[in-house]
Amino acid sequence: MKDLGxxxxxxxxxxxxxxxxxxxxxxxxxxxxxxxxxxLPRFRNRWLEPLHDGxxxxxxxxxxxxxxxxxxVRPLFFPGGDIGSLAxxxxxxxxxxxxARPLGLSxxxxxxxxxxxxxxxxxxxxxxxxxRLAGVPIVAGDTKVVDRGRCEGxxxxxxxxxxxxxxxxxxxxxxxxxxAVLLSGPVGSHGIAVLSAxxxxxxxLEVESDSAPLWSLVERMLGVSKQIRCLRDPTRGGLAxxxxxxxxxxxxxxRIEERAIPVEDGVRAACEVLGLDPLxxxxxxxxxxxxxxxxxxxxxxxxxAHPLGRRSARIGEVVAGEAGEVTLRTVIGGERALDxxxxxxxxxxx
Amino acid sequence: MKDLGxxxxxxxxxxxxxxxxxxxxxxxxxxxxxxxxxxLPRFRNRWLEPLHDGxxxxxxxxxxxxxxxxxxVRPLFFPGGDIGSLAxxxxxxxxxxxxARPLGLSxxxxxxxxxxxxxxxxxxxxxxxxxRLAGVPIVAGDTKVVDRGRCEGxxxxxxxxxxxxxxxxxxxxxxxxxxAVLLSGPVGSHGIAVLSAxxxxxxxLEVESDSAPLWSLVERMLGVSKQIRCLRDPTRGGLAxxxxxxxxxxxxxxRIEERAIPVEDGVRAACEVLGLDPLxxxxxxxxxxxxxxxxxxxxxxxxxAHPLGRRSARIGEVVAGEAGEVTLRTVIGGERALDxxxxxxxxxxx
Numbered sequence: 001m002k003d004l005g006x007x008x009x010x011x012x013x014x015x016x017x018x019x020x021x022x023x024x025x026x027x028x029x030x031x032x033x034x035x036x037x038x039x040l041p042r043f044r045n046r047w048l049e050p051l052h053d054g055x056x057x058x059x060x061x062x063x064x065x066x067x068x069x070x071x072x073v074r075p076l077f078f079p080g081g082d083i084g085s086l087a088x089x090x091x092x093x094x095x096x097x098x099x100a101r102p103l104g105l106s107x108x109x110x111x112x113x114x115x116x117x118x119x120x121x122x123x124x125x126x127x128x129x130x131x132r133l134a135g136v137p138i139v140a141g142d143t144k145v146v147d148r149g150r151c152e153g154x155x156x157x158x159x160x161x162x163x164x165x166x167x168x169x170x171x172x173x174x175x176x177x178x179x180a181v182l183l184s185g186p187v188g189s190h191g192i193a194v195l196s197a198x199x200x201x202x203x204x205l206e207v208e209s210d211s212a213p214l215w216s217l218v219e220r221m222l223g224v225s226k227q228i229r230c231l232r233d234p235t236r237g238g239l240a241x242x243x244x245x246x247x248x249x250x251x252x253x254x255r256i257e258e259r260a261i262p263v264e265d266g267v268r269a270a271c272e273v274l275g276l277d278p279l280x281x282x283x284x285x286x287x288x289x290x291x292x293x294x295x296x297x298x299x300x301x302x303x304x305a306h307p308l309g310r311r312s313a314r315i316g317e318v319v320a321g322e323a324g325e326v327t328l329r330t331v332i333g334g335e336r337a338l339d340x341x342x343x344x345x346x347x348x349x350x
Numbered sequence: 351m352k353d354l355g356x357x358x359x360x361x362x363x364x365x366x367x368x369x370x371x372x373x374x375x376x377x378x379x380x381x382x383x384x385x386x387x388x389x390l391p392r393f394r395n396r397w398l399e400p401l402h403d404g405x406x407x408x409x410x411x412x413x414x415x416x417x418x419x420x421x422x423v424r425p426l427f428f429p430g431g432d433i434g435s436l437a438x439x440x441x442x443x444x445x446x447x448x449x450a451r452p453l454g455l456s457x458x459x460x461x462x463x464x465x466x467x468x469x470x471x472x473x474x475x476x477x478x479x480x481x482r483l484a485g486v487p488i489v490a491g492d493t494k495v496v497d498r499g500r501c502e503g504x505x506x507x508x509x510x511x512x513x514x515x516x517x518x519x520x521x522x523x524x525x526x527x528x529x530a531v532l533l534s535g536p537v538g539s540h541g542i543a544v545l546s547a548x549x550x551x552x553x554x555l556e557v558e559s560d561s562a563p564l565w566s567l568v569e570r571m572l573g574v575s576k577q578i579r580c581l582r583d584p585t586r587g588g589l590a591x592x593x594x595x596x597x598x599x600x601x602x603x604x605r606i607e608e609r610a611i612p613v614e615d616g617v618r619a620a621c622e623v624l625g626l627d628p629l630x631x632x633x634x635x636x637x638x639x640x641x642x643x644x645x646x647x648x649x650x651x652x653x654x655a656h657p658l659g660r661r662s663a664r665i666g667e668v669v670a671g672e673a674g675e676v677t678l679r680t681v682i683g684g685e686r687a688l689d690x691x692x693x694x695x696x697x698x699x700x
Contacts, residue, residue, distance in 0.1 A: 020461045038474055042478035047487055048487065048491070055489035055490040066489060066511050069458055069492040106509050108420040108509070110507075115370040116370075124388055124389055124392045127392070131393070139416060140417050143389075145373075145375030147698075151500065152497075157492075159509035347495075347497075350494075
């Protein structure tokens with residue numbers, strides 16, 4: 001990330017927020033504030049600083065990718081997945097977004113006293129199956145139990161280690177004017193599927209989470225070209241946030257065609273009812289790629305030939321405009337600038 | 351681990367426990383049950399199976415160690431440390447127990463809505479300082495926020511990646527009859543220090559946690575000899591549990607001299623008042639080593655020359671007896687067999 005030099009020498013408290021808000025976990029502006037103003041000034045180092053989905057640890061002869069996420073999704077089970085499969089997919093995808101083949105995962109559980117053992121068995125079984133399907137072993141783990149009422153059933157943190165093949169250099173800092181912006185499928189299904197599982201909302205939707213492990217798709221893409229510049233999976237904050245972050249990190253602008261962005265009908269309908277913008281709703285099995293224009297078409301073809309990329313689309317291009325400025329040409333032909341959400345649109349969807 | 355073959359083909363629910371108990375997180379028999387009967391049958395793979403403190407991922411040309419733990423210690427701050435420094439030390443030590451030089455850590459936070467930002471700053475600052483002193487960068491992170499009352503301030507999961515030098519093969523399965531058992535310093539200080547910070551107990555103790563990063567000590571030991579067979583840090587469940595686990599995993603017995611085990615006066619006094627056995631109380635900056643008899647004395651000398659090993663002692667030996675049988679010769683000259691605790695002696699001390 002850029003423009004943090006002043007924070008390096010002067011760690012400051014977060015202006016205006018004396019306590020943690022739910023929105024600090026929402027993936028939008030407040031999350032970025034927390035990272036940039038609280039964590040980065042303290043933890044600063046060259047591996048952390050790119051704020052990529054994972055860190056690259058260079059070793060003589062190999063590049064190791066390393067990532068970690070906590071999962072607190074509510075409820076634990078939702079259409080198309082559960083906290084266990086979601087956590088495995090999340091770790092695999094963070095590694096894949098670094099261009100890394102997953103080598104192993106760890107799972108650190110925080111369990112609430114009184115959790116039904118059957119629930120834990122179901123989650124562990126789901127993690128095991130997801131790991132098997134993704135072709136990556138769970139190689140380390142930990143279990144802590146907290147008193148009743150000090151956790152909601154279970155939380156799990158999954159970290160992952162992967163290896164990056166020689167010649168692959170994927171970074172959120174690498175987008176250049178003229179590059180194509182590709183998207184691997186419809187957005188927002190995960191967030192809406194989780195919402196639909198919250199009984200208190202009384203939603204009756206037929207939306208399934210898109211949660212899926214993306215390494216095999218990325219592997220196929222890398223087989224077409226190593227000239228993929230950036231990869232990101234639009235999780236918390238959705239596609240809009242990922243585009244804004246890439247544009248800011250790379251110091252470029254983007255022009256995006258709303259019409260080109262696939263959205264499932266059920267997701268669109270739910271978003272209308274709930275007053276949500278699908279561009280800000282999380283996916284857990286989609287990726288956004290920035291690639292040199294010369295390789296965009298063959299990449300798109302390879303993506304569409306993969307089961308997880310059948311509805312891939314070219315959704316826009318990188319432009320030389322102001323750093324971090326992402327302009328959306330809307331379906332009705334207007335233009336609007338995308339912006340980070342400051343509040344929390346959908347708490348605890350991952 | 352051994353004797354799990356039957357579980358491989360037939361994952362069964364945990365007999366007798368339909369819900370998660372606090373003791374499932376205590377590091378004793380119930381924790382082992384949970385791991386062996388619930389997680390292992392589902393996650394089984396050759397990297398996970400040794401149940402070491404970390405997993406070793408072999409890559410051509412390098413061996414990567416990988417570990418993960420969650421921290422839920424209560425209260426967040428205690429004499430000699432806090433949840434942040436503890437988490438960094440825990441990850442560094444798990445890597446060190448694999449003989450691995452730490453390369454990078456990740457930190458995944460679960461924050462409670464309403465947590466004072468100042469508390470988070472203090473914890474992050476402490477993690478940063480602990481990481482700096484241990485010489486390892488925090489390279490990846492994540493933040494999730496849960497609703498008020500769904501967490502107790504903050505929990506953090508830290509995972510670590512390290513690299514094992516050629517020729518180093520440390521494993522809990524490697525103890526052999528005749529080997530010496532070495533301990534790097536007094537036991538139980540961490541657990542008692544955390545208890546002393548719980549205001550509801552009204553304890554007035556002058557005990558500081560031993561929480562410390564052990565890689566530099568291990569590095570010095572490896573400089574003396576690569577014939578170190580096992581390394582473990584006695585955390586949850588304390589020294590007794592670690593000895594029992596090594597003996598069971600290696601299929602050997604042990605004879606331990608209680609008199610040789612250093613215990614701080616304050617820890618001994620507190621344990622008497624509280625009815626605790628210091629051999630079962632957690633350390634977070636001590637290690638137990640099993641080494642070939644020929645290298646035991648030079649190793650002990652090197653350990654004593656290191657600031658974190660000044661009170662190192664040879665506390666016993668590995669014998670050919672029944673697998674997993676650890677006999678303690680008590681101070682008064684009797685003998686007793688150590689056993690895993692089934693209950694939870696000290697909940698949430700890490």
